[in-house]
Amino acid sequence: MSAAAAELLTRQGGPIRTNEALRDKVAIFSDGRCLVSRSNAEDIDVISVIALAGRLGFATQAAEYVDLGSLRSLYSVSREHAVWPAVGRAARDDTAMQREVHELILRARRLEASDIHVVVDGNAVSVRLRVNGELMPLPGGTDGTPVHWQVEHGRQICMTAYAMAAEGGTADANYDPFGYQAGRIVSGLPEGIQAVRLQFNPVGYSGRHMVMRLLYAGHAVGRSLADLGFTATQEAMLGELTESQAGLVVISGPTGSGKTTTLERLMRTIVRRKPGESLLSVEDPPEYRIPGVVQLPVSNLRNDGDRGSAYADAIAAALRSDPDRIMIGEVRTPAAAHYAFEAAMTGHQVLTTLHANDALGIVPRFLDIGVEAYKLRDPSLIRGLLAQRLLKRLCPGCRRQVHPRDSRLAGDALARLLAVVGDGPVWLPGNGCDGCRGGYAGRTVIAELALPDQHLLDLLCAGDRQAAVDYWKSVLGGWSFADHAMDKLLQGIVDPQQIEYRVGRLAAP
Structure with missing residues (x-):
């Protein structure tokens, strides 16, 4: 039996009797996996319950040390189900968390993001969106400050997103917070989003990394x-x-x-x-x-x-x-x-x-x-x-036309730009307007x-x-990448700094 489908023996009412305090210290599974809170590695109660598992006929492996939040997440999912952790079923009624996932996707859609990155790492949570190919913090309010989540909230968001994929039959029913998993949310999504592709990766020190790829409905229909x-x-x-x-x-x-x-x-x-x-x-x-x-x-x-x-x-x-x-x-x-x-x-x-x-x-x-x-x-x-x-x-609404010497390039990069355009103008990004972002x-x-x-x-x-x-x-x-990029530079479609960063040194087509 794999760890993802193993029975959590130390759950409330499980084969190995425990109390709430002990469940904050240790989790033992029927496949032998044993998770222990880092702060209780040598706790006598932990040692005793592992020994008890052996006397009851459950062989245990060497302990894996995790943080307290990870243990509590496992037990919270397993309260109603013996199999760890069947979040595809356990979270089915968690409509409040599903609404939060829906709102997260909706906010990303409003910013025309292609991906959402959620990293739960140690004592912090990072939430970023990929907009126009670059990652930016998810704004948390009208002032644009980054959103701030508690670690447990970040874990619950990841778990709920996986549960939504499992409900649609696009992921295994069992969520493994320490493994690599993938899925796809195909229903209950904001208008304009056809599906959301999920990738889950483990992060050191019991962390989690979730990437949500937004697949927009009709994104290329009618586009030549x-x-x-x-x-x-x-x-x-x-x-x-x-x-x-x-x-x-x-x-x-x-x-x-x-x-x-x-x-x-x-x-x-x-x-x-x-x-x-x-x-x-x-x-x-x-x-x-x-x-x-x-x-x-x-x-x-x-x-x-x-x-x-x-x-x-x-x-x-x-x-x-x-x-x-x-x-x-x-x-x-x-x-x-x-x-x-x-x-x-x-x-x-x-x-x-x-x-x-x-x-x-x-x-x-x-x-x-x-x-x-x-x-x-x-x-x-x-x-x-x-x-x-x-x-x-x-x-095109707010781009700025400047002399090459007023561009953001200097040194050798400026010399290369001058060799391409001479004294001709170049276009740079403006300060942003109603038709763009930055x-x-x-x-x-x-x-x-x-x-x-x-x-x-x-x-x-x-x-x-x-x-x-x-x-x-x-x-x-x-035509090489550089040739095509330089042609777009001369048309005012892209700026020289983008070419130097994404393509390579400026050179005449």
Whole structure:
């Protein structure tokens, strides 16, 4: 029996008799796990009750030392249930805490946040929102001061959010405050939020880290690729790829770079243009509903090994389901890569994502996870290589136009800016207005896109990166991240400091 489903033997009325004072010191489980309050490590009552467990036939492991709040949280959840800690059921009637979770999500939505971070660590709780790609404290009042929670309140918020996911069947029924867990809240959410994806991580000294990813309903409906930030040329190239019926289109970028949004936008385009095709997706789990696409979920798996195996099984099932095109949320393992290439080699188009630093890094990354070089040298298989990142977009309502010498750059960075724009003006963020937050209004894509030919793939497979970059830019007309960012700088869409921070040194496109 796993610790997450073990019986709490020392609960009130449990097999090992205890009183309230003793329950503040120790918790013993049927799988042998023994949690002891740090301040009572050598307490005679603790030693006695552990010995009693042994005499009753319950073998115990070496003690794990936790804080008092953790013990009280365990017992508060277990008052009505013998299994520790079945919060999916125990917290079901805790409507007050559910309202607080709902209000937290609502406040994040009002600020157009993508994520909520709650860290319960020792004697403090940190609550931050990711807005325009950067973390900021959750405002606690009209004066903007950060919200302040007690440690126990932070634990209860985490536990209740998990319970809400468990009620929807997207997480295990048993909450483990010391383990890695994931879930998804799919009901009872504020208007405009389709779902909230949850990730729980243990933190040293019995702490907890919860990340809530807000998935906005209809976030990309009606938005073109140009609206996301792609150039007209890139939009035309991506449109050309959606007309193809075979090969791989691979999108890369760091976490939070908008890969899923772009992938969804491409699938919606295909649905609109190809209504007679069978479109399937394999996702871990599906983040957004895409009408016209049969979305196969891979979720609620405890470790990467199980997840990788389930992903490969789901892709294999999709191949047996008469698809014309398959979208794979992410290729993470050799098995998933094998099935993705098998699909592409048997006349299906595959759209997927992969973690790589840039567009030309996708082929070497496939080599790293075991894809054979002969497959990667075939331009009929490798049809499109796209990499993207997001930069904060200047608010058009309050941005400021200044001379480069009045920008926030100095030293070598200023010299690089002057080399690019000369005496021409640059745009900086304003002080904020009704249409933005702090001078920025959302984010915009910068992208690299290659439709590779045989020679480019040969160079990449041979490991000659510099020759590949030179050929891509001079012969195939490739644009790097820096090129795209500098173009947006000259248009007044982004500011120079963002480029230096997110992309690299300023340089003329």
